[in-house]
Amino acid sequence: MYRSICLLLLASLLFACSGEAPEVKDPSTMTEEELRQHADSLAHAYLITDGHVDLPYRLKVKNFKLDKEYLGIPIETKEGDFDYVRAVEGGLDAPFMSIYIPSGLQEEVGASPALADSLIDMVSGIASAHPDKFRITTSPEQMIQNFKEGVMSLPMGMENGSPIEDQIERVAEYHAKGIRYITLTHAKDNLICDSSYDTTRTHNGLSEFGREVVKEMNRVGIMVDISHVSDSTFWQVMEMTDVPVIASHSSARKFTPGFERNMNDEMIKRLGEENGVIQINFGSTFLDGALRTRRDSLRGVLMERLSEAGLSYTDEEAKPMIDAFGEEFPTLYADVETVADHIDHVVSLSSVDNVGFGSDFDGVGDSLPTGLKDVSDYPNLIFTLLQRGYTDEDIEKMCSGNVIRVWRAVEAAATASK
Numbered sequence: 001m002y003r004s005i006c007l008l009l010l011a012s013l014l015f016a017c018s019g020e021a022p023e024v025k026d027p028s029t030m031t032e033e034e035l036r037q038h039a040d041s042l043a044h045a046y047l048i049t050d051g052h053v054d055l056p057y058r059l060k061v062k063n064f065k066l067d068k069e070y071l072g073i074p075i076e077t078k079e080g081d082f083d084y085v086r087a088v089e090g091g092l093d094a095p096f097m098s099i100y101i102p103s104g105l106q107e108e109v110g111a112s113p114a115l116a117d118s119l120i121d122m123v124s125g126i127a128s129a130h131p132d133k134f135r136i137t138t139s140p141e142q143m144i145q146n147f148k149e150g151v152m153s154l155p156m157g158m159e160n161g162s163p164i165e166d167q168i169e170r171v172a173e174y175h176a177k178g179i180r181y182i183t184l185t186h187a188k189d190n191l192i193c194d195s196s197y198d199t200t201r202t203h204n205g206l207s208e209f210g211r212e213v214v215k216e217m218n219r220v221g222i223m224v225d226i227s228h229v230s231d232s233t234f235w236q237v238m239e240m241t242d243v244p245v246i247a248s249h250s251s252a253r254k255f256t257p258g259f260e261r262n263m264n265d266e267m268i269k270r271l272g273e274e275n276g277v278i279q280i281n282f283g284s285t286f287l288d289g290a291l292r293t294r295r296d297s298l299r300g301v302l303m304e305r306l307s308e309a310g311l312s313y314t315d316e317e318a319k320p321m322i323d324a325f326g327e328e329f330p331t332l333y334a335d336v337e338t339v340a341d342h343i344d345h346v347v348s349l350s351s352v353d354n355v356g357f358g359s360d361f362d363g364v365g366d367s368l369p370t371g372l373k374d375v376s377d378y379p380n381l382i383f384t385l386l387q388r389g390y391t392d393e394d395i396e397k398m399c400s401g402n403v404i405r406v407w408r409a410v411e412a413a414a415t416a417s418k
């Protein structure tokens, strides 16, 4: 509180010096309406990063091509959770584009790197088709500069280290291609490490090759992302890296008991001690264990109804039925308060320096919480956090300050070792 009073005094002083006299009000005394406006203005005043947006793969599935007919889609569309117009509305400035590689491709040598290259090319193509709106971004300083210029940054993170295959030199190659974090694995164990979704436990954590990969990522300056890995992989990574790591899109396991894909309390504490950041996943099944179970059973009912109508889940014509089902069972969704509960929990275990946003927009289907349905909704989350007493300074850290700190530390360590 003392700190926020000081900040308010400082702000008043600065404005007094510049001759302007805007109203500076303590958020704790604001009406709900004023707080909403304040949340909206913070969403636009602060740089917002999001650790994980699955736009590239959503477009890939839809056969997106880099030609005239398709190029408007990343700008404005009724589909999916992300487009430029909605992102600007929500104050999003730097969504990490997920270069997502399904685990199934690991069986065929060459398939994963081929997909990785095509997704990287797609993101680069989108940026070069709209240079006034998007820019590929490979450093935190560039991201800050783009923000000042009003251009949206597109940093890239690779979800699954499988495209590295058994070729260690690819780590440096992907760095050269613009990849700035790598999620070590996805749904299955790969050559690097074990996955939380797999039960095989091939390596009991990191493989020998995986240790080399982590070292090489540290050397070249790629952030290590521990979302999706098994617990033993996480602990082994913590033992061997000297630089902070991220969870690009994970939530707290406390609320989803037994769901290894989320981080347990000890892991969150350790991540904090190492100066890392957990970027909270917004998917309802990541947020609420009871909902997870309920959604699983209701999914069966929905599938039955769809098949009776001769439709499958991915059919365009199935969408009204799926939407109606969601309205019939509204408790299928968590809400923005639940996301704030996860943030509170992380803060209670570590600090406000160790949490951020990793929505998984375009990656979690129809499971997004009420109040956080797409990239236009960040102000709702900021409003909720303000209501819970977080200061503007806290919110700036969650929006991007924490991720910038980790990214800079990873860059600095890489430069130092060259």
Ligand SMILES: [Zn+2]
Residues within 6 Å of the ligand: 159, 228, 249, 363
């Ligand atoms: Zn994921």
